[in-house]
Every structure is written in C-alpha cells, then in structure tokens.
Amino acid sequence: MIWKVLRGECCALRAMSTYSSLLLSRPTDCVTHVELNRPEKRNAMNRAFWSEMVSCFSEIAEDPDCRVVVVSGAGKLFTAGIDLMDMASDVLQPEGDDTARISWNIRKIISKYQDTFTVIEKCPKPVIVAVHGACVGGGVDLITACDIRLCTQDAWFQVKEVDIGLAADVGTLQRLPKVIGSRSLVNELALTARKMYADEARSCGLVSRVFVDKEAMMAAALEMAAEIAARSPVAVQGTKVNLVYSRDHSVQEGLDYMAAWNMSMLQTQDVMKSAQASMEKKGPQSITFSKL
Numbered sequence: 405m406i407w408k409v410l411r412g413e414c415c416a417l418r419a420m421s422t423y424s425s426l427l428l429s430r431p432t433d434c435v436t437h438v439e440l441n442r443p444e445k446r447n448a449m450n451r452a453f454w455s456e457m458v459s460c461f462s463e464i465a466e467d468p469d470c471r472v473v474v475v476s477g478a479g480k481l482f483t484a485g486i487d488l489m490d491m492a493s494d495v496l497q498p499e500g501d502d503t504a505r506i507s508w509n510i511r512k513i514i515s516k517y518q519d520t521f522t523v524i525e526k527c528p529k530p531v532i533v534a535v536h537g538a539c540v541g542g543g544v545d546l547i548t549a550c551d552i553r554l555c556t557q558d559a560w561f562q563v564k565e566v567d568i569g570l571a572a573d574v575g576t577l578q579r580l581p582k583v584i585g586s587r588s589l590v591n592e593l594a595l596t597a598r599k600m601y602a603d604e605a606r607s608c609g610l611v612s613r614v615f616v617d618k619e620a621m622m623a624a625a626l627e628m629a630a631e632i633a634a635r636s637p638v639a640v641q642g643t644k645v646n647l648v649y650s651r652d653h654s655v656q657e658g659l660d661y662m663a664a665w666n667m668s669m670l671q672t673q674d675v676m677k678s679a680q681a682s683m684e685k686k687g688p689q690s691i692t693f694s695k696l
C-alpha cells in the first residue's frame with residue numbers, strides 16, 4: 405500500500421502497474437481512471453496497447469479496491485484507432501509457410517485483438533467511457549464494450565475500417581447493433597465510414613449524455629463513478645454481469661441465470677445494510693461495504 409493525497413483527501417492506494425500506452429490513477433476512493441496515453445500519436449492503438457489493455461483490465465477485475473472504472477483519452481482526442489504504422493509488423497506479416505498456417509496465425513492474432521476489448525465486458529466492475537474529439541475505428545470497438553458512454557459536444561465517431569480495406573473485426577459489428585436501436589443506421593455507419601457527431605450519437609443512444617467540454621465531462625464521469633462506487637459492490641457487479649448476460653440470451657435464460665446468481669448473492673450482508681439505511685432515509689454513502 406502507498407498513501408497519496410488526491411483532491412485534498414487522503415486515500416489508501418495499492419501500487420498501480422505501469423504501462424507504456426495507458427496511465428492508471430485513482431482519482432477518488434474505489435474509482436480507477438484508465439487514460440489512453442499516447443497523445444502525441446492521438447492515442448493510436450499500438451502493439452503495447454493491445455496487450456496492456458488485457459493486463460490492465462485483468463488487474464482491475466481482481467482489485468478489491470476498485471469498484472468502478474473511468475476510461476478517457478489524453479490530449480487532443482480520444483483515439484485515432486489502430487496504429488497504422490505499427491499494424492504492419494503484427495497483423496499484416498503473420499508467420500507461416502503455407503496458406504493454412506498463415507491463416508491459422510492470422511486467426512490467432514485477430515482473436516487476441518478481440519480479447520483487448522472483451523476484457524472490458526468481462527470485467528465485473530462497471531466501465532464508464534468519456535470520449536472527446538475523435539473516436540475512430542478501434543475506438544468504436546472499445547467504447548461499445550463499455551457500460552456507459554459519455555461524450556463532449558465536439559466528439560465524433562467513425563467506423564473507419566472499410567476505408568482501410570477491412571471489415572471491422574474486433575467488436576463493432578457485433579456490439580454496435582446491440583447498442584443502437586436502428587439496424588439501418590449501424591449498417592450505414594459501417595458501410596460508408598461516415599462520421600457521426602455528438603448530437604446524433606446522443607439521439608441514437610450510442611452515448612447517454614453530451615457535455616460542453618472535456619472538463620465538464622470528466623467531472624460528471626467521476627461524479628457518476630463515485631455514485632456507483634458508493635453502492636454495494638455485490639449489487640453493482642451482479643447487475644453488470646446479468647445485464648451483459650441478458651443482452652445475449654432470451655428473457656427466460658436471463659431470468660434463470662439471475663435466479664441462480666441471486667440464490668447466493670441475496671445472502672449478502674449488503675442487503676440488510678442497504679435496506680436499513682434506506683429505512684432510516686440515509687444514502688448509500690453512509691454505509692461501509694466489505695471489499696469484494
């Protein structure tokens with residue numbers, strides 16, 4: 405444990421890992437901030453990024469001091485997508501001495517890249533993503549794996565992959581249709597690679613709130629994270645896991661999974677603590693929940 409003074413408060417912090425493409429911090433108690441941190445390259449997703457995201461979110465999933473995650477981008481914009489300079493060294497030069505072996509290795513690379521964003525969805529802690537400026541290509545794959553999306557008025561989103569000669573293969577085509585109600589709009593965005601600006605992103609449901617600038621957005625993201633972090637981690641993490649499960653299953657399958665989940669989780673002391681606080685008209689902030 406190390407001690408650090410943040411925003412005038414003294415919080416106990418576990419030492420956080422160091423990454424070259426990401427910057428981790430703990431802005432408030434139980435909230436981890438993950439910042440895409442190659443601003444001079446517009447946070448383009450280089451080889452380090454693709455593997456560091458997996459290590460970072462695996463670490464967060466296991467960290468009992470983290471209950472909520474906020475993801476944002478450093479510098480001028482959120483992300484320019486895959487690092488086009490770095491891509492050739494990995495994606496475009498697979499090993500293998502015949503078609504089958506080359507194909508096999510490409511498949512492994514694509515699966516590995518898919519894991520980079522699937523870890524966000526598999527992490528039981530809710531992930532709030534805050535987008536400013538551009539969110540291009542891999543950026544859309546990333547944000548569709550997050551739980552809550554916010555953006556600034558100057559934000560724009562682009563499913564850019566067709567422009568660089570490929571079908572998006574790390575999540576956008578699978579998750580975006582589940583985020584946006586209109587299949588026609590998803591198809592239009594993915595097939596034309598046109599930019600979608602903040603107001604349209606709000607009206608189609610890609611983001612839930614739009615802010616005047618990055619400062620206002622980050623303040624709101626951290627406030628929202630603190631609201632969630634104050635609540636029972638058993639309830640919050642169970643909610644995320646079941647929302648993700650239900651998205652991909654029938655209503656009955658979701659209900660069955662929920663019943664199996666809560667047959668153990670309902671036995672938590674958090675229910676009694678929360679119910680008592682509610683009866684006494686106290687907010688969740690007044691309750692001390694055990695770490696999970």
Ligand SMILES: CCC/C=C/C=C/C(=O)SCCNC(=O)CCNC(=O)[C@H](O)C(C)(C)COP(=O)(O)OP(=O)(O)OC[C@H]1O[C@@H](n2cnc3c(N)ncnc32)[C@H](O)[C@@H]1OP(=O)(O)O
Nearest residue numbers: 444445446448484485486487488489517541542564565574
């Ligand atoms: C199995 C693979 C799965 C993954 C697939 C993912 C696919 C995708 O992500 S497709 C999308 C690829 N991205 C792009 O096509 C965007 C390219 N960049 C831009 O259009 C602009 O940079 C942008 C509009 C985002 C920002 O413009 P701005 O004027 O603010 O900055 P620039 O002067 O253009 O760039 C500043 C430096 O950043 C470098 N850079 C920007 N984007 C990338 C990138 N995608 N890859 C690598 N490097 C990037 C740019 O070269 C500049 O560097 P320097 O010249 O050294 O200053």
